[in-house]
Amino acid sequence: MTASLLGGGAYTPRYRIDAETISNATGSFAGRGIETKAVASADEDAVTMGVEAAERALADAGCSADDVGSISVGTTTPPVDEGDVGVQFAEMLGLRGTVDVSIHTQSTRGGTRALLSAVRAPDSPGLVIATDCPKGPRGTAIDDAAGAGAVAFVVGSDGPVTLEETGTYAREFSGTRFRRRGSTVTESYGATAYERRAYTEVSGAAIEAMETTPGAIAPTAPNGSLPYRAAGSTDADPAVYELAACLGDTGTASPFFGLLDAWAGGETDVLVVGYGDGSGADAIALQGSLSISWERETTDIRYAEYAAKRARPVGNGGDP
Amino acid sequence: MGAYISLPTWWQNLEQRYRFVLGECLDCGAYNFPADGACSVCSSLTTFREVEPEGTGEIVTKTVMEEGAPPEFESYLQREGTIGVVIVELDEGVLVPGMLTDCDPYAPERGDRVERTIRRIYEQEGIVRYGAKFRPVVE
Numbered sequence: 001m002t003a004s005l006l007g008g009g010a011y012t013p014r015y016r017i018d019a020e021t022i023s024n025a026t027g028s029f030a031g032r033g034i035e036t037k038a039v040a041s042a043d044e045d046a047v048t049m050g051v052e053a054a055e056r057a058l059a060d061a062g063c064s065a066d067d068v069g070s071i072s073v074g075t076t077t078p079p080v081d082e083g084d085v086g087v088q089f090a091e092m093l094g095l096r097g098t099v100d101v102s103i104h105t106q107s108t109r110g111g112t113r114a115l116l117s118a119v120r121a122p123d124s125p126g127l128v129i130a131t132d133c134p135k136g137p138r139g140t141a142i143d144d145a146a147g148a149g150a151v152a153f154v155v156g157s158d159g160p161v162t163l164e165e166t167g168t169y170a171r172e173f174s175g176t177r178f179r180r181r182g183s184t185v186t187e188s189y190g191a192t193a194y195e196r197r198a199y200t201e202v203s204g205a206a207i208e209a210m211e212t213t214p215g216a217i218a219p220t221a222p223n224g225s226l227p228y229r230a231a232g233s234t235d236a237d238p239a240v241y242e243l244a245a246c247l248g249d250t251g252t253a254s255p256f257f258g259l260l261d262a263w264a265g266g267e268t269d270v271l272v273v274g275y276g277d278g279s280g281a282d283a284i285a286l287q288g289s290l291s292i293s294w295e296r297e298t299t300d301i302r303y304a305e306y307a308a309k310r311a312r313p314v315g316n317g318g319d320p
Numbered sequence: 321m322g323a324y325i326s327l328p329t330w331w332q333n334l335e336q337r338y339r340f341v342l343g344e345c346l347d348c349g350a351y352n353f354p355a356d357g358a359c360s361v362c363s364s365l366t367t368f369r370e371v372e373p374e375g376t377g378e379i380v381t382k383t384v385m386e387e388g389a390p391p392e393f394e395s396y397l398q399r400e401g402t403i404g405v406v407i408v409e410l411d412e413g414v415l416v417p418g419m420l421t422d423c424d425p426y427a428p429e430r431g432d433r434v435e436r437t438i439r440r441i442y443e444q445e446g447i448v449r450y451g452a453k454f455r456p457v458v459e
Contacts, residue, residue, distance in 0.1 A: 014422055042399035043421055043439040047450065051438045079448050092338045092438050092450065094372065297458060299424075308399045 003119040004159030005286070006063065009056025010260060010294040011049050012149040012247055015039040017306045022144060025303035031145030033224020037248025039301065039309055040133045040148040046075040047085060050131030051092050053150035057127065058093075060292065061154035065093055068154075069123025070100035074110030074130045074252040076276075078103070081181065089129065099123075104252075108132070108177075108220050111151070111252035112274025112282035118155040119163060125156035132251025135185050135310065142177070142186050145223045147248020149294070151256035161288035167209030170280040173198035177222070177277035188277075198279045199226055204233025206273060206281035214238045214271035214285070218258030222249050227258070230273055241265065243294065263289040323390070330449060337451040338438060340375065340416055343368025353414040375436030376457065377410040384425045392442040402426075408434055408454055422455035433457040 018036045023029035031037070040049065050073060058065065071090050078085045086103040102117050104110035111130030118126030131150035136142030175189035176198045188195060203219055207230070219230040221244035231240045241262040242254070250257055255272045262270045268289050275281045301309070335341035336354050343355020346369060350361035355368040385403040389396070397403055404425025409415055420428065421439050428434065434454040441451040 041421065041439075042396050043419075043441075043453070045440060045448070047448075048437075048439050088450070091334055094335070094339055308401075311395075311399060 002157065003155060003163040004157060004288075005161035005163075005290060006125060006154040006156045006159035007057055007059075007061025008151065008153040008260075008290050008292045009053045009058075009060055010149070010151045010257070010292055011052035011056065012038045012294060012296060013040045013044055013049070014297065014299050015041065015301045015305075015309065016298045017301055017303070019144075021303055022306070026139060028139065029144050030139070030141040031223055031248065032141065033245055034145050034248055035224070036246050037145070037147040038149055038250075039306055042309055042311070044133070044148070045079050046077045046131045046133055046150070047079060047088060047092075049133065049148065049150040050075065050089060050129040050152065053131065053152035054089065054093055054127055054129050057152035057154050060290070061125070061159075063125055063154050065095050068093075068095050068099055068125060068127050070102070070118055070121035070126040071095060072102045072104065072114035072117040072121070072126060072128050074104040074112070074114035074128075075132050076105060076108055076110060076179070076186070076251050077132050077134055078105055093127075095127075107276025107278055107280060108222070108251045108254070109274035109276030109280055109282055111254075111256055112272060112284055114252075115153065115155065115284060116166065116282060125154050128153045128155055130253040130256050132253055134249055134251050137185050137187060140187075141223070142188060142249070145244070145249040147244070147250050149247050149250040149253050149257060151253045151260065153256075161286050161290055164285040164287050165210055165212060166285070167206050167283040168281065169202055169205035169209060171202055171205075173202070173277070173279040176279060196226070196229060198277065199275060200229045200233040202279040202281045203230040203273050203275045206283040207234050207271065210271065210283050210285060212285055215269050216241060216262050216267040217271045217273055218242070218255050218262050219273040220275040221254040221258060230275070238271070239267070241267070241270070247294075257294065259286070260292050260294055263291065327447060335370070340373050340410065340436060340452055342371045342373050342412055342414060344371045351412045351414050353416055371412070373410050373412045375410075375452075377408040377434060379428055379430050379432050379434055380407045380409050380415065381430060382406045382420070382428065392444055396442065404428070406434070406454055419453045420455065421453040428456050
């Protein structure tokens with residue numbers, strides 16, 4: 001049986017802020033390759049965005065909640081450090097109590113981990129959700145790049161997109177991107193060359209582990225610049241797809257947003273490369289395509305509104 | 321002063337809070353929300369059959385709060401500036417209360433179509449309470 005994607009759905013919050021607005025208000029903008037980004041409302045988080053994407057994916061696949069055999073969630077920004085958020089997804093979506101629940105966190109490759117988990121789950125179809133809304137210390141590259149969004153897929157057999165091959169690679173590069181216990185902000189050690197090396201070496205090794213040479217790749221996109229370095233790490237010179245330039249860093253969901261962009265661009269052979277700092281990477285070769293829109297009605301916001309939505313009211317000094 | 325709801329009490333109605341799960345009266349077929357006690361139409365003390373509604377309906381009435389929110393909603397009000405509150409008649413014919421989201425709360429009017437979605441309602445004692453909210457249907 002060949003695993004395949006039966007349908008999918010995407011969600012991004014309504015609000016948008018562009019790099020220039022942030023730069024004008026703060027004097028700088030350090031999110032490389034980011035032009036505009038999505039901003040979650042005060043009543044949104046990784047759970048609510050993920051549920052939105054999941055409901056769309058189930059509708060797209062023509063799958064009812066009662067049919068779902070497994071649910072796999074990938075997020076680096078669960079609302080709690082301990083407490084099974086995956087079960088909350090299952091309850092909100094009205095899934096059966098016997099559904100197999102797993103959550104993949106601590107790494108932005110959690111999205112591809114969740115997809116592989118659904119493929120390997122005994123009960124089909126599986127629901128895969130990648131959702132993130134990262135934050136960093138104010139004024140840092142991580143915080144300026146931080147966006148928000150979620151992508152979900154329904155995995156089963158005999159769907160329009162088949163999973164052809166997978167590869168993986170892991171090597172320790174500590175400190176390139178991490179969140180301390182009890183903290184809501186993601187940090188990095190700040191050694192740029194070391195961080196680039198971690199990304200290119202580990203992503204590149206996962207790509208090299210594949211038998212097939214990719215024509216198009218959709219890599220994890222912490223910003224709008226790094227994904228193109230993933231392409232440079234292979235001899236194949238593939239076309240690179242990312243939506244970080246218009247949504248910001250969507251963490252675990254970012255390689256899947258790249259996949260949607262690749263499909264919209266007419267690609268039917270796409271290598272999804274999920275990279276997570278620490279560092280590890282998964283490469284998943286997919287053949288076929290789905291038509292999944294991430295476009296929506298949006299509202300541009302001012303910097304003060306942006307700060308308030310992110311729980312950093314300007315009047316209070318805005319920390320953390 | 322807000323109306324404090326303990327977590328065990330909140331938990332008892334998760335399906336209603338997340339998806340407005342209705343009760344169909346086995347005697348007269350009317351939908352009830354919440355599915356508790358006697359049927360609101362025929363007063364029968366029968367048990368109810370659970371029904372998942374479509375989650376769509378029309379705004380019956382709306383108000384927008386700019387201040388004076390109950391304490392559990394104060395953080396949301398500070399961050400978003402307003403809270404839109406609506407009574408919605410679901411397509412199954414029952415009235416349910418909810419907050420507006422994903423829109424300028426001043427924009428939707430009585431009779432406008434809305435759909436259910438899930439949002440954070442508030443956070444209390446370190447626990448996020450999630451529940452259904454309404455947003456305008458995009459045609």
